[in-house]
Amino acid sequence: MMLVCILFWIFVPSCCLSASNFTGNSSDAGNHFITPLLLVSFDGFRADYLKQYKFPNLQKFFSDGVLVEQIKNVFITKTFPNHYSIVTGLYAESHGILANSMYDPTVNKTFSLQSSFDPFWWNDATPIWVSLQQKGFKTAAAMWPGTDVKIHNMTSTYHMHYNKLMTFQQRVDNVTKLLSDGTVKFAALYYEEPDHFGHIYGPDNTTEMTKVLKQVDDNIGYLIEKLNETNLWNTINTIITSDHGMTQCSQQRIIQLDKCINNSSYTLVDSGPVAAILPLNISLVYSKLKNCHPNMKAYLKNDLPDRLHYKASPRVQPIILIADEGWLIVQSGGIDHLGDHGYDNDLPSMHPFLAAHGPAFRKGYKHSTMNIVDIYPLMCHLLEMQEMPNNGSFSHAKCLLSSQWCVSLPEVLGIVIGVLMLLTALTCLIILTKKRAAPSQRPFARLELQEDDDDDPLLD
Numbered sequence: 244m245m246l247v248c249i250l251f252w253i254f255v256p257s258c259c260l261s262a263s264n265f266t267g268n269s270s271d272a273g274n275h276f277i278t279p280l281l282l283v284s285f286d287g288f289r290a291d292y293l294k295q296y297k298f299p300n301l302q303k304f305f306s307d308g309v310l311v312e313q314i315k316n317v318f319i320t321k322t323f324p325n326h327y328s329i330v331t332g333l334y335a336e337s338h339g340i341l342a343n344s345m346y347d348p349t350v351n352k353t354f355s356l357q358s359s360f361d362p363f364w365w366n367d368a369t370p371i372w373v374s375l376q377q378k379g380f381k382t383a384a385a386m387w388p389g390t391d392v393k394i395h396n397m398t399s400t401y402h403m404h405y406n407k408l409m410t411f412q413q414r415v416d417n418v419t420k421l422l423s424d425g426t427v428k429f430a431a432l433y434y435e436e437p438d439h440f441g442h443i444y445g446p447d448n449t450t451e452m453t454k455v456l457k458q459v460d461d462n463i464g465y466l467i468e469k470l471n472e473t474n475l476w477n478t479i480n481t482i483i484t485s486d487h488g489m490t491q492c493s494q495q496r497i498i499q500l501d502k503c504i505n506n507s508s509y510t511l512v513d514s515g516p517v518a519a520i521l522p523l524n525i526s527l528v529y530s531k532l533k534n535c536h537p538n539m540k541a542y543l544k545n546d547l548p549d550r551l552h553y554k555a556s557p558r559v560q561p562i563i564l565i566a567d568e569g570w571l572i573v574q575s576g577g578i579d580h581l582g583d584h585g586y587d588n589d590l591p592s593m594h595p596f597l598a599a600h601g602p603a604f605r606k607g608y609k610h611s612t613m614n615i616v617d618i619y620p621l622m623c624h625l626l627e628m629q630e631m632p633n634n635g636s637f638s639h640a641k642c643l644l645s646s647q648w649c650v651s652l653p654e655v656l657g658i659v660i661g662v663l664m665l666l667t668a669l670t671c672l673i674i675l676t677k678k679r680a681a682p683s684q685r686p687f688a689r690l691e692l693q694e695d696d697d698d699d700p701l702l703d
């Protein structure tokens with residue numbers, strides 16, 4: 244299998260180069276050097292794992308770089324929507340990858356993780372690797388969602404189809420080789436842990452999750468080792484992040500739609516924490532689902548809250564069901580896993596983190612939060628490229644960079660309070676000085692008055 248993977252890796256670039264009309268210009272646009280960027284995602288790395296478990300290697304990574312403790316991701320908090328938001332800066336309703344399972348009524352097509360290669364689903368947005376290649380750069384990807392799809396007629400220059408048998412080490416070896424020999428300016432690497440075991444055990448199983456997260460941290464240790472070995476550790480910028488968190492589920496927290504409605508009256512397009520319902524009769528099905536279960540909210544598409552940035556797409560089904568945290572929506576029966584994600588993106592348990600290291604980043608700096616859509620403008624800044632229209636903001640991320648002047652709100656408040664205290668102290672000092680000086684003048688004044696008083700009778 245390893246041999247198959249290696250052969251695949253070797254052969255894919257040549258086929259892509261011709262298929263994507265790649266210009267073959269690997270030199271920098273203009274003559275100045277642009278620092279390469281490596282983007283790494285560990286699927287399902289919940290932000291507060293960092294507080295609960297030990298990560299000596301990740302700690303080493305961000306101690307010499309930056310850490311953003313929580314990333315507010317996009318709804319729904321699933322793998323494909325959020326990985327596409329990272330590389331486009333768009334909410335799901337704008338980039339079109341709304342879930343891991345979708346149906347588009349306008350063309351009668353279905354999307355699933357197994358059949359995701361049709362560019363139709365991805366072409367509403369332009370991911371960063373496509374923009375870079377359009378400028379003449381080459382890019383590499385190790386299984387990052389979408390990189391093996393011909394988006395705007397172009398896959399990532401070097402890419403590989405998803406293959407869970409390929410180890411993290413092999414993925415790292417491949418991308419670091421292309422970065423270190425100067426072939427590519429940007430590489431994106433995807434790894435499926437701790438999501439896979441997080442689903443099986445649930446995040447509350449600390450015994451098993453300790454082992455899983457130790458393995459993830461060992462992989463980060465390997466990444467650091469490899470970056471050092473290839474002289475990339477201090478010469479490229481590296482971002483480690485994730486798509487979403489994970490929460491504990493239970494056989495006792497299942498919502499069975501069959502208990503509320505006949506399953507012949509609708510098609511279940513997606514299920515889990517969020518269910519997408521394509522009904523035969525919208526009002527009839529909605530009336531049966533809206534009071535189906537106290538831990539599930541039913542929304543008509545247009546009534547979905549604006550803050551979710553989800554409803555403005557034809558791929559959103561007429562009825563969307565959202566379960567409370569830890570509950571799962573199924574048609575019938577039980578569940579085969581104890582952890583899940585996809586819930587409301589306001590929930591902290593759904594949030595991942597971000598760490599970054601390299602010449603552009605500050606050292607030993609911690610930041611409390613930013614949005615997942617802010618990663619894209621940050622990456623565009625690092626790669627000195629024009630942003631495509633997006634929902635993120637570079638201003639949210641600029642504090643991470645050593646070149647940017649940055650004062651946070653608490654620092655501004657601190658400075659204002661400090662200046663006010665200084666002014667108050669100075670005012671008090673001036674008043675006290677005046678009061679102390681005053682008594683030495685009074686006797687003299689009185690003496691003058693007394694002299695005047697004495698003189699008056701003589702004049703009379």
Ligand SMILES: [Zn+2]
Nearest residue numbers: 287322438442
């Ligand atoms: Zn998952």
